[in-house]
Amino acid sequence: MWKWEADGQAKAVIAIVHSAYEHHRRYAWLIEEFRSSGFHVVMGDLPGHGESALNKQAHDEDFQSYGTFINHLIDASLTYNLPVFIMGHGLGATLVMQMLQEKSIECAGIILTSPWMHLHIHASKLSSALANMGKLAENVKSTHEITIKKLTRNYDVYTQDKDDDLYNTTITLKWYRELQHLMKATTAKQESIQDVPILMMTAERDKIADPTFAKNWLQKQQLSEIQYKEWKNCFHDLFQEPEREDVFYYTKTFVNNVLRSLGYVV
Template identity: 55%
Template sequence: MWKWEADGQAKAVVAVLHGAYENHRWYAWLIEKLRMEGFHVVMGDLPNHGTNLQFSRVHDEEFKEYNKYTRQLIENAFSYELPVFIIGHGLGATLALHMMQKKKYECAGIILSSPWLQLKLQPGKLSNALISISALTANMKMTHEIDFGKLTRSVEGKEEMKDDFPFLTVVSVKWYRELQMMMKNIIVIPKGDFPNRPMLVMTGERDAITDSRMARYWLYQQELTEIQYKEWPKSYHNLFHEVEREEIFIYMKDFMNNVLRSVGYIIK
């Protein structure tokens, strides 16, 4: 993982978890915006993504590897001894929720972009049936039919997604089964069991990949004292690559600054 330090005195640290099939290079714009606003940024690539991409040409890594990476990323952010915000997008948002429920980190706030809690677009036509079939099918491969056109309507955003790493959306049944189990376990978290931290959830009205209704339902079921939910009209799945991303960033920045003010920081 890597660290990008704030331009000037830092007021907080942001740990960023990218989504499935992505890599940290996609987030260069977001990282720079955060730096310019006084935030250190800690980010890397999920196992078998980006610089960690293996030669299998299929995502069949175990979710315990994701969990280990998520824990290390968050704890790395705390090493600065500054308030820590966690930003998770897509699968990264799901991993952030899982780790927060498990470890209950004393972070300043949590920001979720298009969290994967229930998918509209599922890999493979037989995916629902296959997840309950025996281990004989575990290595069977399915294609998650996600392309740049489903992620954003911004030409600039699509260009930022084109890099040296292949956009690999082939997954094994085992991988998808683990994903489904994690999403289900998060949805059924008992009331009051999730740590009470300020939370902002943002979704896109035209997201064709994940069901924003489940994200909204989950958020309102939690006993949190400070929550914000924002659905961006016309936006697709990848909000930080969308046409409205400047406005989206300002909305998120205001949330973080308000949280910092509430704990005694002077924000200009």
């Protein structure tokens, strides 16, 4: 787990859970924006991601390990004795949503961007294999064609990340089955999560996930404070897009408003 501390007096802590296949280094711009705006940032790489992905042929880690990781992330954030905001992107957003459905989390607010509830892109060779899945097929490997070019329109980000050795989309049938189960179970659950302020942002031209499923999930929650924003023309990775400064300002405004409602001077 890594910590980046705010310039001067910190107002709150932002705990970030990244999406599948990527790693914390892709969030360098966002981390610096939060840090320079008066927030501590806590983040790490999901199990099987980042440097550890270099030693793996495919993602086959248990999804329970992701939940354990997020618990550690939250615990590390709470050590500052400041309000904590949990941010999840893509698969990370869905993992946070699942955790909120299972238990109450000590936090001031939740920020969800482009949750994976229903994907436009399916792993090659695996969709048909799901129908006849057995133990022998669990280690079958495939590529999930979620390329950097499909994540963002930002050419500078594309040229920087297109040859990233740590970005690994090779998966096993077992991993893909767990992903499908996570999305289906999270979508189907009817009970509302704890009453915590939530900002959900999606992308109008998301090539990875269908934003209508995430919006429908949010509307089912019985919460006192929700915000939903669909960013016009944007692709999946909102904080990598050409409009990312606007996206960040919108996010910071949500966080500051929640802090004010809690009695903090912002």
